Amino acid sequence: xxxxxxxxxxxxxxxxxxxxxxxxxxxxxxxxxxxxxxxxxxxxxxxxxxxxxxxxxxxxxxxxxxxxxxxxxxxxxxxxxxxxxxxxxxxxxxxxxxxxxxxxxxxxxxxxxxxxxxxxxxxxxxxxxxxxxxxxxxxxxxxxxxxxxxxxxxxxxxxxxxxxxxxxxxxxxxxxxxxxxxxxxxxxxxxxxxxxxxxxxxxxxxxxxxxxxxxxxxxxxxxxxxxxxxxxxxxxxxxxxxxxxxxxxxxxxxxxxxxxxxxxxxxxxxxxxxxxxxxxxxxxxxxxxxxxxxxxxxxxxxxxxxxxxxxxxxxxxxxxxxxxxxxxxxxxxxxxxxxxxxxxxxxxxxxxxxxxxxxxxxxxxxxxxxxxxxxxxxxxxxxxxxxxxxxxxxxxxxxxxxxxxxxxxxxxxxxxxxxxxxxxxxxxxxxxxxxxxxxxxxxxxxxxxxxxxxxxxxxxxxxxxxxxxxxxxxxxxxxxxxxxxxxxxxxxxxxxxxxxxxxxxxxxxxxxxxxxxxxxxxxxxxxxxxxxxxxxxxxxxxxxxxxxxxxxxxxxxxxxxxxxxxxxxxxxxxxxxxxxxxxxxxxxxxxxxxxxxxxxxxxxx
Numbered sequence: 001x002x003x004x005x006x007x008x009x010x011x012x013x014x015x016x017x018x019x020x021x022x023x024x025x026x027x028x029x030x031x032x033x034x035x036x037x038x039x040x041x042x043x044x045x046x047x048x049x050x051x052x053x054x055x056x057x058x059x060x061x062x063x064x065x066x067x068x069x070x071x072x073x074x075x076x077x078x079x080x081x082x083x084x085x086x087x088x089x090x091x092x093x094x095x096x097x098x099x100x101x102x103x104x105x106x107x108x109x110x111x112x113x114x115x116x117x118x119x120x121x122x123x124x125x126x127x128x129x130x131x132x133x134x135x136x137x138x139x140x141x142x143x144x145x146x147x148x149x150x151x152x153x154x155x156x157x158x159x160x161x162x163x164x165x166x167x168x169x170x171x172x173x174x175x176x177x178x179x180x181x182x183x184x185x186x187x188x189x190x191x192x193x194x195x196x197x198x199x200x201x202x203x204x205x206x207x208x209x210x211x212x213x214x215x216x217x218x219x220x221x222x223x224x225x226x227x228x229x230x231x232x233x234x235x236x237x238x239x240x241x242x243x244x245x246x247x248x249x250x251x252x253x254x255x256x257x258x259x260x261x262x263x264x265x266x267x268x269x270x271x272x273x274x275x276x277x278x279x280x281x282x283x284x285x286x287x288x289x290x291x292x293x294x295x296x297x298x299x300x301x302x303x304x305x306x307x308x309x310x311x312x313x314x315x316x317x318x319x320x321x322x323x324x325x326x327x328x329x330x331x332x333x334x335x336x337x338x339x340x341x342x343x344x345x346x347x348x349x350x351x352x353x354x355x356x357x358x359x360x361x362x363x364x365x366x367x368x369x370x371x372x373x374x375x376x377x378x379x380x381x382x383x384x385x386x387x388x389x390x391x392x393x394x395x396x397x398x399x400x401x402x403x404x405x406x407x408x409x410x411x412x413x414x415x416x417x418x419x420x421x422x423x424x425x426x427x428x429x430x431x432x433x434x435x436x437x438x439x440x441x442x443x444x445x446x447x448x449x450x451x452x453x454x455x456x457x458x459x460x461x462x463x464x465x466x467x468x469x470x471x472x473x474x475x476x477x478x479x480x481x482x483x484x485x486x487x488x489x490x491x492x493x494x495x496x497x498x499x500x501x502x503x504x505x506x507x508x509x510x511x512x513x514x515x516x517x518x519x520x521x522x523x524x525x526x527x528x529x530x531x532x533x534x535x536x537x538x539x540x541x542x543x544x545x546x547x548x549x550x551x552x553x554x555x556x557x558x559x560x561x562x563x564x565x566x567x568x569x570x571x572x573x574x575x576x577x578x579x580x581x582x583x584x585x586x587x588x589x590x591x592x593x594x595x596x597x598x599x600x601x602x603x604x605x
Contacts, residue, residue, distance in 0.1 A: 018042045018077050020067075025130040029122040032099045036127065037063050038135070039073050039090040041080050046136045051143035051249040052089045053169075054123065055241070056152025059116070059176065062103045063094045066149075069234040072241060079246050086249040091131055095152055097122040116151055116178060120159050124166060142193065145248045147171030149237040150205070154178035157197075157212065161185040164192065169248040171196040173240030174232055175208050182215030194252050195223035198240045200230030201263050201275075210265055213281070218361050222254045225281040227263040262286070262318075267343070269326075269357045274342040277356055283321040285356060289340065290314050291333055298332040324360025325590035326424050328353045346423055350415040355424070360590055365597045366426040371436035372396035376428055379480065383472040390473070391422050392481065393445040395435055406486035406604040407444040407477060409469065410596070411495025413517075418449040421596075424589050430597050441604040444483050448473050450491070450498055459527060462501040469502055470509065488548075488603045490514030492592045493560065497521075504534055507541055512548035512603040516595040517587050519563030520570075532570055539575045548602045552581040554591035 019040045027034045041050065055072065057065035066072050072090065079085035094101045096112060097119035106112070128144075131137060146167050148156040153175035160170030162185060170192060172179070195216065199209040206227075213225040226243060230236040247257070264278035264286055276288040287299050292313025299305040299317065307315035328348050330337040339345045340354040348355065374395045380387045395405065410427065412420040421427045427445060434440035452464040477483060489510045491499040496518020503513040521527045535542070542549075551568065553561050571578060581598060585591040 018073050018080075019044065020073050023130075023134070025127060027097070027122050027126045029118065029126055030097050030099060034094060034097075034101065034122070034126075035063055036091055036093040037067065038131070039076060039092070040135070041087040041089070042077055043087070044089075044136075049136050049138040050087055050089045051138050051145070052091060052131060052135075053145040053147065053245070053248065054127075055090050055092050056095045056146070056148030056155050057092070058148075058150035058152055059113070060103055060107045061152075062096070062101065063092050065103075066092050066241075070238040070241060075238065075241055076245060079242065084246040088245075088249060089131070089135055089137065091127070093119075093123070093127055095119045095148070095155055113178075116155060117158075119155065120162075123159060124163065128166070141166055142168045143249065145169030145171070147173065147196070147241070147244055149173045149234075149240070150176045150232065151178055154180075154208075157185060161190070161192075161195070162187060164188070164190065168193040169196075169244075170194070171240065171244040171248075172198070172209070172212075173237045173244075174199045174203050174205055175212065176205060177208055179208050179212065182212050185212075186221075190221050192222075194244075194247060194257075195221070196226070196240075196244045196247070197223060198226035198228065198236070198243065200232065200236040201227050202229070202231045203236070205232060206265070214359065217281075217359060218364065220361055224254075224257045224260065226261045227265065227281075228261065229263065259284075267356050267358075269344045269355050271342055271344060276342055277340075279356075279358060280318070283324070283358055284318050285322060285358070286316065286318045287340075288314055288316040289331060289342070294333050296332075296334055300330040300332050300337060301327055304332070322356075322358045323585070323588075324358050324363070325585065325588055325593075327356050327358060329356060330354060344423075347417050347419055348415060348424060362594075363590075365433055366430050366593050367433075368429055369433055369436070371432050373432050374398065374428055374435075376422055379476075381472060381476040383468045388449050389418055390449065391418050391447040392477070393422075393428050393431060393447070394481070395431065395442040395444070397442070398444075398482070401482070404482050404484040405442055405444045406488070407446060407481070407483040408488040408490060408600070408603065409446050409448065409473070411448070411450045411489075411491025411498050413491075413493035413495055413592075417451060418447050421445075421447045425593055425596065427596060430593060431600065434597065434600055440600045443600070443604060444477075444481055446473065446477050450495055459530070462498065465498050466502040466505065469498075470506060474509070486511055486604055488512040488514065488599075490516065490550075490596075490599055491518070492516040492595070493518050493587065496560075500531070504531065504538070504542065507538065507545040511546065512599075513546055513550070514548070514595065514599040514603075515551045516592050516599075517552070517554055517558050517560050517564075519560050519565070519567040522563045522566045532574065535571065535576050536574050543575070543577045546577075548599070549576075549578040550581070550595075550599050550602060551578050552583065552591075552595045552598070554586045554588060555582050555584040557584075557586040558591070559587045 021038045096115045098115040146156045146160040153172035160167040216223045264280035278286045297307045297315040307317040331340040343354040345352040346355040377392045489503045496515040583594045
């Protein structure tokens with residue numbers, strides 16, 4: 001009886017084991033017979049049907065690379081027996097589709113590299129039909145996945161995303177430079193159950209995964225971007241298989257998957273070579289600073305975040321998800337606010353403060369592209385007996401042209417200066433892109449320092465600004481730059497008030513006004529009454545002079561929204577014509593970048 005029980009148990013164990021076969025199939029694409037490894041799961045039964053994962057190797061490997069580096073049969077056995085993964089068939093082919101497909105000699109030889117592209121036809125037309133004929137396979141794209149490491153990761157993205165009719169599940173572990181540019185990867189509307197992109201944080205090819213993630217994020221295409229400690233090695237790739245393998249062929253909670261990784265990508269605003277701050281895929285930010293002697297370290301992002309100290313004196317912590325765009329922040333060490341040495345500093349809070357740029361979906365208009373570039377020129381001008389500085393954008397082709405260009409005077413907000421529209425506002429990138437797309441007229445943009453003596457909210461302060469603009473800045477620009485008498489004036493917040501004050505009082509100087517996140521003083525009759533008296537007196541002239549009078553807000557959450565609403569009601573009563581726009585985001589730089597983008601397209605036409 002005991003012997004029978006042992007035999008029964010042994011028979012059950014043997015039946016439950018997975019199997020790894022080496023198979024041969026006819027490849028019409030290559031014109032030869034080719035080999036692949038096929039894993040069948042524990043308890044494989046031909047009376048049942050199974051989904052299939054096609055698992056691809058790297059540039060220096062073959063169908064046995066996964067077997068040598070990660071023992072996928074053991075990984076999958078464990079996941080399946082623990083019910084973490086669905087029972088599946090896994091096919092490991094040779095992705096180098098050529099008659100001599102051995103990984104010998106120079107694996108970077110042109111012919112061998114091209115063979116990885118040829119594998120697309122071999123996979124779709126030869127291998128998949130063979131597997132579905134010889135094995136008990138569930139038919140249909142929802143039961144077919146493709147994943148790979150390095151070169152195979154690039155193939156997986158190229159073939160998987162390029163053929164949504166074949167695959168619903170696509171995984172790329174440390175994708176290599178063979179990966180097509182993101183805009184080439186999709187055909188029609190994306191329809192995938194899961195797109196998984198993972199990479200080691202020290203991998204030299206991380207930028208390939210990053211650019212694909214950036215595109216998917218910008219387009220709002222659901223996916224997982226998983227960054228983990230490690231380089232370009234099997235530690236990372238094995239974990240990629242573990243993470244991807246247990247999430248395919250079942251319902252996927254995309255919201256849960258977004259927060260899986262605790263590592264992110266260094267922010268674009270980091271000082272060169274600095275690993276932190278890191279932006280996680282769900283837009284949380286992880287900070288780390290070494291301060292072994294500090295008693296308390298915090299991050300001030302408007303909300304305070306306490307960091308935690310480790311044994312090496314590193315203080316670390318992660319924020320909640322942040323909205324897209326530029327955020328000013330301070331490092332607070334034992335109660336003292338300082339600039340984070342890991343990040344670039346921006347003059348934006350009446351002082352230099354750290355800044356971090358959070359990706360935003362609607363950011364294509366201020367994303368650097370391979371287009372002709374204008375220049376930013378720094379000039380000193382004399383006003384009131386002192387020298388001040390201005391930044392001036394000149395469009396591509398300015399130096400070679402004999403033409404005179406229209407000019408926009410672009411004003412910053414309170415607590416900022418002439419550097420802000422360049423560093424925080426990305427004026428040059430926005431204009432380069434607009435000009436490359438033929439959406440704007442080539443123009444010079446003058447970013448002056450609008451800070452003058454006195455408080456922001458006094459008529460004397462505004463008059464001193466007006467005098468500097470009209471008597472010093474405009475004559476200086478017209479003497480030193482090739483500009484015409486076509487002028488526009490625009491500004492954000494405090495700069496919007498300056499625009500209204502100087503623009504309304506000097507309609508003979510400007511053909512367009514742009515007022516971003518600003519409104520005239522609602523509760524100060526000493527300032528509001530004279531302004532509306534001028535508007536009433538000059539309404540007809542203003543309407544005739546201003547080809548564009550553009551007023552915008554960052555939605556109801558913009559701190560200037562109520563002032564603006566009151567101002568617009570008065571303008572309507574007085575017969576002053578304007579256009580109004582809202583772009584959600586509040587009183588922030590993403591809104592003002594968008595305002596510049598919109599305003600620049602309308603003027604000088």
